[in-house]
Amino acid sequence: MHINTLQALRAIYKPASERALKKEIPGLDAHALQFIGLSPFLVLASGGATADLDANLDASPRGGEPGFVKVLDAHTLLIPDSPGNNRLDTLENIIATGRLGLLFLVPGFDETLRVNGRALLSSDAADLQLFAHAKRAPALVIRVTVESVYLHxxxxxxxxxxxxxxxxxxxxxxxxxxxxxxxxxQTFRGETIDIEPQAQMLERYRQSL
Structure with a gap:
């Protein structure tokens, strides 16, 4: 049996607790700021839905030294777009919808921090300057306007x-x-490619960190 209405869905679960509803806040407080400052890793979720871009949902890992995501104020985050595979799935989705969701993790912490909001791609010199010290300066940054925050x-x-x-x-x-x-x-495209040795692949990764 498929659950395809909100009424049917809610019939299966108890109502959300008062605390679960109240914990969502509209901006970054001191605890969220500290959590982001400690986090070396996040998952960035995005989705596209336009005439040219179907619902291409994407969840992309992003990492760096703790604090690699910059906080400008209680409603603004900057995420550097570090070198990757140049598929640009996430960036194309941001252009299409202007929205994303973030899940911050801290090693050793079982709690996570969820941040949702609007996003745009920025090549503004002032934004890029904040990452000038990075080993590899980003070509652009993702500027997030925070709309909801909650500890998971x-x-x-x-x-x-x-x-x-x-x-x-x-x-x-x-x-x-x-x-x-x-x-x-080979299985899905019927093509044969050469295997890159694991050590060689890891060294290539290291060269572009």
Whole structure:
């Protein structure tokens, strides 16, 4: 049975608690600012929906030294667009919809911070100057106008035990990135590509960090 109405959906779940509803705030307070300052990693969610761009939903990891996301004020964040694969899925979605969602993580913290808002792509000199000290200066930054902020409870990371080093898997559990890409491209495109050795791939990554 498919759940395809809000009424049917809500019939399955209890109402949200008062605390769950009240914890959403319209801007960055001192706790959110500290959380972002400690965070070296976030997931950026975006989606496109225009005549030319179907609903191309995207969730993109972004990382850097703690504090790599700059806070200008309680309603403005700047995220550097560090070198990547140049697919530009996220950036195209921002142009299409002007909206995004952010999930900040801090190593060792089971709580996460969610930030939603409007976004635009900026090549303004003043914005770029804030990242002039970076190893690789970004070509542009994502300027976020914060509309909602809330701390997300620890349950998901507690269940996954993400930070428990005793549960971390040996990378050799799965094939290398090059081997997986070779197999996927062969299976779905019928093309054969050369395998880039793992050590060579990692060194290439290091050169563009």
């Amino acid at each position: 409870c620890a349950k998901a990371l507690m269940r996954s035990q993400l930070w428990d080093a005793t549960r971390h898997l040996d990378r050799a559990t799965m094939p290398t990135m090059g081997e997986m890409l070779r197999d996927q491209i």
